[in-house]
Amino acid sequence: MDSMKKGWFSEFGQLWPGQTFSLECEEVLFQGKSPYQEVLAFRSKTYGNVLVLDGVIQATDRDEFAYQEMFAHLALCSHPDPKKVLVIGGGDGGILREIAKHQCVEEITICEIDQMVIDTAKKFLPEMAKGFDDPRVTLFMGDGCAYLEQKKNEYDVIIVDSSDPVDGGPAETLYAAPFYRHLKEALRPGGLVCTQAECQWIHLNIIAELIRFSRNLFSHVEYAYTTIPSYPCGQIGFLLASTGDSCKTPKRTIDESLNKYYNEEIHNASFVLPSFVRRAIYKDENSQ
Amino acid sequence: MDSMKKGWFSEFGQLWPGQTFSLECEEVLFQGKSPYQEVLAFRSKTYGNVLVLDGVIQATDRDEFAYQEMFAHLALCSHPDPKKVLVIGGGDGGILREIAKHQCVEEITICEIDQMVIDTAKKFLPEMAKGFDDPRVTLFMGDGCAYLEQKKNEYDVIIVDSSDPVDGGPAETLYAAPFYRHLKEALRPGGLVCTQAECQWIHLNIIAELIRFSRNLFSHVEYAYTTIPSYPCGQIGFLLASTGDSCKTPKRTIDESLNKYYNEEIHNASFVLPSFVRRAIYKDENSQ
Numbered sequence: 001m002d003s004m005k006k007g008w009f010s011e012f013g014q015l016w017p018g019q020t021f022s023l024e025c026e027e028v029l030f031q032g033k034s035p036y037q038e039v040l041a042f043r044s045k046t047y048g049n050v051l052v053l054d055g056v057i058q059a060t061d062r063d064e065f066a067y068q069e070m071f072a073h074l075a076l077c078s079h080p081d082p083k084k085v086l087v088i089g090g091g092d093g094g095i096l097r098e099i100a101k102h103q104c105v106e107e108i109t110i111c112e113i114d115q116m117v118i119d120t121a122k123k124f125l126p127e128m129a130k131g132f133d134d135p136r137v138t139l140f141m142g143d144g145c146a147y148l149e150q151k152k153n154e155y156d157v158i159i160v161d162s163s164d165p166v167d168g169g170p171a172e173t174l175y176a177a178p179f180y181r182h183l184k185e186a187l188r189p190g191g192l193v194c195t196q197a198e199c200q201w202i203h204l205n206i207i208a209e210l211i212r213f214s215r216n217l218f219s220h221v222e223y224a225y226t227t228i229p230s231y232p233c234g235q236i237g238f239l240l241a242s243t244g245d246s247c248k249t250p251k252r253t254i255d256e257s258l259n260k261y262y263n264e265e266i267h268n269a270s271f272v273l274p275s276f277v278r279r280a281i282y283k284d285e286n287s288q
Numbered sequence: 289m290d291s292m293k294k295g296w297f298s299e300f301g302q303l304w305p306g307q308t309f310s311l312e313c314e315e316v317l318f319q320g321k322s323p324y325q326e327v328l329a330f331r332s333k334t335y336g337n338v339l340v341l342d343g344v345i346q347a348t349d350r351d352e353f354a355y356q357e358m359f360a361h362l363a364l365c366s367h368p369d370p371k372k373v374l375v376i377g378g379g380d381g382g383i384l385r386e387i388a389k390h391q392c393v394e395e396i397t398i399c400e401i402d403q404m405v406i407d408t409a410k411k412f413l414p415e416m417a418k419g420f421d422d423p424r425v426t427l428f429m430g431d432g433c434a435y436l437e438q439k440k441n442e443y444d445v446i447i448v449d450s451s452d453p454v455d456g457g458p459a460e461t462l463y464a465a466p467f468y469r470h471l472k473e474a475l476r477p478g479g480l481v482c483t484q485a486e487c488q489w490i491h492l493n494i495i496a497e498l499i500r501f502s503r504n505l506f507s508h509v510e511y512a513y514t515t516i517p518s519y520p521c522g523q524i525g526f527l528l529a530s531t532g533d534s535c536k537t538p539k540r541t542i543d544e545s546l547n548k549y550y551n552e553e554i555h556n557a558s559f560v561l562p563s564f565v566r567r568a569i570y571k572d573e574n575s576q
Binding site: 010017019021047066227235261263265269276 | 296298305306307308309310311312332333334335351354489490515517520521522523544547548549550551553554556557560561562563564566
């Protein structure tokens with residue numbers, strides 16, 4: 001099958017062979033090629049506007065809140081008092097919108113490599129891109145790894161909102177041990193990182209490897225997930241790596257009336273994994 | 289798109305407009321038309337053998353355990369001592385396989401309408417169909433509603449493993465109040481039913497209606513879900529309706545080493561819902 005055929009967009013990827021999710025497309029809104037990736041936006045029949053990078057769905061109007069809310073609030077509610085937050089990637093702005101719900105945060109820096117992602121989101125996914133409007137936000141255009149290497153003992157929370165670790169893609173280096181060492185060094189005492197950590201149904205090998213090497217660096221490394229229909233297998237996970245306490249129980253609450261997905265109970269529940277996942281990724285422990 | 293094209297099977301359904309999940313097909317194993325529905329089995333590239341009824345994926349070798357384990361154990365572990373269990377539908381045998389893990393169960397009756405489903409599962413999904421081999425199992429071929437109407441005060445647990453409530457399809461009557469009245473009358477004191485209850489991302493209206501009318505009949509009505517990649521949006525839900533206590537906490541444990549998905553912690557977590565779902569289906573309550 002082709003990725004756009006008879007009015008349907010189909011998502012093919014080397015990380016999910018033999019399966020694909022498709023959305024009916026009503027209008028292609030934008031197609032371009034940046035120095036880093038192919039950027040596509042289209043209006044779907046039932047999921048609103050859709051942002052696609054290198055053929056992979058990044059966000060749809062209909063379900064993006066599940067990803068943005070869980071990613072941001074799992075991270076920020078696990079820290080007792082986050083003041084300085086760094087986002088690497090996340091150029092669509094959705095994570096910024098959620099971080100801005102935390103009154104205690106004083107500075108939000110976002111490091112995005114691709115201007116075309118920001119411009120496309122601002123034009124076609126304004127409900128996400130409005131995250132850039134918060135006065136606490138500073139945008140740094142450039143490579144997240146290079147930015148991070150200069151930062152020591154600076155952030156309370158770092159969120160790595162990256163695309164998948166495709167060979168030769170812009171996110172490949174973000175799934176390797178050297179990057180996690182830089183993440184740790186950029187944290188203040190008690191700080192934590194939360195990274196996009198793929199799907200437990202199809203990427204157990206990636207997840208197990210992330211956990212293996214990050215456990216040598218952090219005091220707690222834990223995997224959580226959210227459901228989200230437009231991602232492969234209908235879900236995606238997050239790795240929470242903390243220099244302080246476990247992240248499984250929130251340290252703070254936020255005004256839950258603002259949220260559509262995240263609540264205090266689902267914070268706890270999102271760390272509870274099916275038995276086959278536990279065995280594969282926490283295999284060195286008796287229980288988790 | 290057609291449902292089988294260029295070696296891919298795509299699942300189209302009136303209950304999930306504008307989206308479809310596809311699996312790469314290596315060989316069609318069986319295609320037939322029973323008096324009730326179209327039956328298809330094929331060998332997929334990455335999900336093993338797949339059973340399809342009326343164009344909708346029912347089970348794949350790769351992920352069926354998530355559905356069967358969660359469905360059976362959420363129900364049976366919520367009852368303190370289940371002895372007589374009835375399964376309506378479930379002709380693939382997977383639910384039977386899981387019920388058989390409960391030593392306390394003395395009789396398992398299954399009421400399936402379509403012999404072609406049983407025969408196809410026995411031939412092409414033997415790991416599920418082996419559930420029929422347990423000596424406690426009795427098979428009744430026929431209509432589940434008609435069977436149920438004759439039964440009063442008989443079962444500890446009833447599991448309704450049906451297909452979707454498609455207009456004119458074999459499962460349409462299973463999503464209506466009269467059927468739930470018969471379910472209640474067939475239960476012994478303290479008994480409970482667990483029914484296939486669709487997906488919280490796309491069927492909130494169906495779920496809310498099921499809860500509305502069943503709350504007039506049962507002392508506790510609660511919604512839980514499991515993730516499963518080959519179902520629409522990557523998940524499916526269950527309605528637990530009890531004449532006794534809440535089902536949110538298991539009353540018993542089983543040998544978890546036999547399971548790939550279900551464990552005691554995920555029993556509890558599976559009832560924790562995203563905020564948008566809580567608000568839609570438990571709207572008459574302050575919290576759930």
